[in-house]
Amino acid sequence: MASILVLVATGGCSSAASTPDQVLFADDFRSNARGWDLDSAQSHWLQWSLAAGKLRVTRTPASVPFAGPMRFCLPIPHRAFTDFQVTLDARSESKAAGIAYGIFVDRPTNDARYYFALDSDGTYSVFVEEHPPTLHPDFIQEPTALSTANARAPHRITVSAVGAAMTLALDGTRVASVPDAQLGPGPLGIFVEVVPGSGDETWVEFANLIVQKP
Secondary structure, eight states, X not given: OXXXXXXXXXXXXXXXXXXXXXXXXXXXXXXXXTOOOHHHHOOSSEEEEEETTEEEEEEOOOSSOOSSOEEEEEEOTTOOBSSEEEEEEEXXXXXXXXXXXXXXXXXXXXXXXXXEEXXXXXXXXXXXXXXXXXXXXXXXXXXXXXXXXXXXXXXXXXXEEOSSOEEEEETTEEEEEESOBXXXXXXXXXXXXXXXXXXXXXXXXXXXXXXXXX
């Protein structure tokens, strides 16, 4: 086990500074030129769409009931990463609990999946789910209230992988760490989770995705 995953979310959404030779993957979400498999991500509960430089995920009132949390993951198409830094702007318009969102990283290809999650109830958490998946993943960081006054404000999420330990920070403040993570390479991408009990329509928007050398 010799991999570092560093997960950071910082307030504000200014563009990340990088040079072309550092960039491994980038998408401004103005079209689907990168080949995201949006069709496979569609469901009774979530609709994924690209418009005006945003990847929007809309949760509609569920027409099909479900008993527990359901996580929908959209990996970066046809890519695996070992050492990297990924940045992603994200915000939710939800006024109630019931939707979580963020970045996932597989280590390696699908043996363990790490999630850095922001929740519409104003909390964040970090957890790992080993293969095969379960409804009860292991929390690295239990759900904790955001320090920002506005839970629905935009956040920049950054995940970096280099070396042999895992540290996590939110809005510039370290919030959790683990001694190690499983080895890469593996896919990474965006996820959204819905839970039963709330029928309101809401959405999450992602923008300015950049994966670059650490």
